[in-house]
Amino acid sequence: xxxxxxxxxxxxxxxxxxxxxxxxxxxxxxxxxxxxxxxxxxxxxxxxxxxxxxxxxxxxxxxxxxxxxxxxxxxxxxxxxxxxxxxxxxxxxxxxxxxxxxxxxxxxxxxxxxxxxxxxxxxxxxxxxxxxxxxxxxxxxxxxxxxxxxxxxxxxxxxxxxxxxxxxxxxxxxxxxxxxxxxxxxxxxxxxxxxxxxxxxxxxxxxxxxxxxxxxxxxxxxxxxxxxxxxxxxxxxxxxxxxxxxxxxxxxxxxxxxxxxxxxxxxxxxxxxxxxxxxxxxxxxxxxxxxxxxxx
DNA sequence: GACCAGGCAAAGT
DNA sequence: ACTTTGCATGGT
Numbered sequence: 001x002x003x004x005x006x007x008x009x010x011x012x013x014x015x016x017x018x019x020x021x022x023x024x025x026x027x028x029x030x031x032x033x034x035x036x037x038x039x040x041x042x043x044x045x046x047x048x049x050x051x052x053x054x055x056x057x058x059x060x061x062x063x064x065x066x067x068x069x070x071x072x073x074x075x076x077x078x079x080x081x082x083x084x085x086x087x088x089x090x091x092x093x094x095x096x097x098x099x100x101x102x103x104x105x106x107x108x109x110x111x112x113x114x115x116x117x118x119x120x121x122x123x124x125x126x127x128x129x130x131x132x133x134x135x136x137x138x139x140x141x142x143x144x145x146x147x148x149x150x151x152x153x154x155x156x157x158x159x160x161x162x163x164x165x166x167x168x169x170x171x172x173x174x175x176x177x178x179x180x181x182x183x184x185x186x187x188x189x190x191x192x193x194x195x196x197x198x199x200x201x202x203x204x205x206x207x208x209x210x211x212x213x214x215x216x217x218x219x220x221x222x223x224x225x226x227x228x229x230x231x232x233x234x235x236x237x238x239x240x241x242x243x244x245x246x247x248x249x250x251x252x253x254x255x256x257x258x259x260x261x262x263x264x265x266x267x268x269x270x271x272x273x274x275x276x277x278x279x280x281x282x283x284x285x286x287x288x289x290x291x292x293x294x295x296x
Numbered sequence: 297g298a299c300c301a302g303g304c305a306a307a308g309t
Numbered sequence: 310a311c312t313t314t315g316c317a318t319g320g321t
Contacts, residue, residue, distance in 0.1 A: 021302055116303040122319060171317025213304050234302035
């Protein structure tokens, strides 16, 4: 077992990182202790006192550090976004330990096709099942629970949509998953090439894929291609923007996306994540309180 | 049992 | 170009 110890981190809170909706292959073990899968490794990240520990069987520490985006100065980003913006100041004081993970483009691409009109809980479950069905078994250095790698483009392009529907419970997204995988396998979609292009060209290519619209495209940009000049507008971001920035007035998603990019520029992706987490967690808290009142 | 979930695609204006 | 409708599934 190998271990990384990080000290003096001002922006590294495991719960903020894993529960902000960017990644789906993780499990909460305890407060600020998470198990997660990165490439072919089962790893754990924990916050202990004022240090962060990352555990697992890995050989290259830099790979792990890069995954957690450790070369980016989040203090500078947070300072810039907080300036003249009371809403983001609040959101950042709530979830300022968030970091944008540098995830695999193919995994991100398939995961967010699955996310369409779905719940995070179901998305996680479908991805877990897909991995069990088609991915290779991984070494788990922690206990006897079985984990599987996210399937490769080849493994998923050979999958049968009916099987995905039946066992992974992906519903109408099942066929899209296989077609999208085949398009990567055939070279129609090439992530290394896409990384070199401008956003409008990337959009043109990715919107050809069934299951990818503007929102899923923005998520692939942000989480898979590392483009932080992106602003995915889902139901939560729509809600938080309307409630906190537009005084309760409704706006369509296209306008909200344009406005987000205009306000936050190259930092739009970070702003979006702080806002998403802030809105969703506070909504969950409200629900819980309602429940407690009902029980009295 | 209606309504919602990190929307998309197709049909209708 | 903008707006509505159907879509699998699981949770509340």
